[in-house]
Every structure is written in C-alpha cells, then in structure tokens.
Amino acid sequence: MKFWNFIFTLFCFPISAVVVAGQTSPPAVAQCRIRCTVSSVVEWSDAFFQEIDLGELNIKNKTAAGETSLTLYTNGDVIITADNSPSAKLSYGSYALQTEYQLKCDGTGLGQTGAKPTQWCTYDTFLKEPAEIIHNPADGAVVVILSVKASVADIHKDNTGEYNAIQTLTACWKS
Template structure:
C-alpha cells in the first residue's frame, strides 16, 4: 500500500509539473500585442482663405494729378513653393463701362507678410501697369511650419499724362492665380 501511495503521489506531482510547464509556455492572450503601420500622404496644397479679395475701393480722383491707391489682403495657405501670376488683359484695366469706355492708368502692386526666410512669402512686386503686372511670376517660398502667407494686392489709378478721364465709375477685375 505504501508503494501505491508513493506512486499516486509521484503521479500527481508529475501531472502538476507538466501542467505548470504547459501553463507557463502558453502566451496569455490578455497581454498579446500586434502592431499596425499607418501611412498618409499629404499632397501639395495651395488654397486661398476666400474665393475673392474684398473690393479694393480707391478714393475718388478729384484733381487731374491725383494718383489714389488702396489695397486688400487675403491669406493664401500653402505647404509648397509656388508662383503667383496675374490677369494682364483689359479686364484688369480701370474702364468706365457705362457710357464712354474711357480708361485710367491702372497699376498694381503685390506684397507679402513674409519674405521666404524665415517666414513663408516672397519679394514685393512694385507698381506696374495692369498689362505688365506679374508678367514674370512672383515666387513664394514655403517655410516649414508656416503654412500661410498674407497676400496684399494694391491698386492705383491716375489720368494718362496730359489727359483727363471722363467722369464716371471705373471698374476692373484683377485675378491672381497661385500655381506650384
């Protein structure tokens, strides 16, 4: 009987030992981990804050030699270097379109709140007549972590040398296009 008891105790011990080894070797599913790689591509983006600049309302010309000007700004969001061009057609020229089709000397200027180092922006484009404005595109340099540039468009009106324009309301539409 002693021998039988010893065999039973030995068998129980062996079963417990095997069970413990199996339990230790098996992974605990509550602590199992898996990884996932996540990727995304950000395309080059150029986006104006609004569809249009606010109206650039130039003060009245009250004397033959007046050259009034006015400006408006619009934010351009970008994550890349880009060029800005302008419309150089008569659409950008100030014309009295109701009765006479008379024209004014129409000039534009472009400025940025940054110069490309250390802020996104570019060099000021000085006054040029509508048909010469941005014939060479204005380069805007993007600076990492500065994804916006304030673009200021100025317009100036005057009478042509030796002339006086007809009385009336003169209008023009200048279009700036940003491309990368």
C-alpha cells in the first residue's frame, strides 16, 4: 500500500506544479545595453617641444649642447622614432654643423613608465632602432627629454650665420 501511495504522490506532484505554474503571471523582463570603449592613448602634452637655443659657437667654444622636454601620455608600450632627414641637421645655406641627438626619459621602465637613455648619435642615425617606452600601469605619463649637440670643425667668414634644424619625434604603439 505504501508503494501505491508513493506512486500516486509522484503522479500528483508534477501535475499540481504544472497547474500552479500555469496560473502565475509571466515574469517581468528588463534589459540594459552595456558599452565600454578601450581607448588607446599615445599623445604628447603639446604639438611642439620648446625651442632649443645652443647659443654661439666660436674659436674658444666649438661645441654646444642643450635639451628640452615634453610629456608623453600612454596606456601601453610605445616606440619613439626620429626624423633622420637633412632637416634634422643644423645647417646654414650649404654649410652644416656636426649634429647629434640623444633621448632620455624621467623613468627607466622599471617601476615607472620610461626607457633607458640612448647613446649620442648623428642626426642621420638617431633612433634608427626606435626607443622602447615601457608602460607601467600605475604611471601613464613619461617626460621625454630631447638633447642636441652641435660641433663646428673650423670657423671662417663664409660659414658664420644662424644654423637651424627641426627634429621630429613620432610615438606609436609597439607592435
């Protein structure tokens, strides 16, 4: 008899659950659209570095050096390349000065965003191998320091004048 009571209960319970479920109102549904943009940040704090004035070269002072800096904001590892064209060489008419560049950062890439300093290189070899800026998630900015050095071998009346150059640094994502 207990067996038949058990079988009867099994048949009745699912049927009563279906009947009760059928009498309830439909569930209320609400949806939410979610958006998220992952932005790539590689931007300079300004479009131009501050101008470097190396002063005057003369018989007593045949070499001059100077530097300027600009902040680079990034949220990932980037590389920096340089312009190696003649526009990066200090020139005046058909005359040119020995022009060298160096790149340094306020961070080394260990514990803060940055890179190791480069060696002094002539304008046409500067950053042929790009400088790698290693990003630290706790530090989204690095101060990039551009240094320039000019030298003149001989000074005579024909090569005196104001020498100018434009160096362009380009930062982009490391691939």
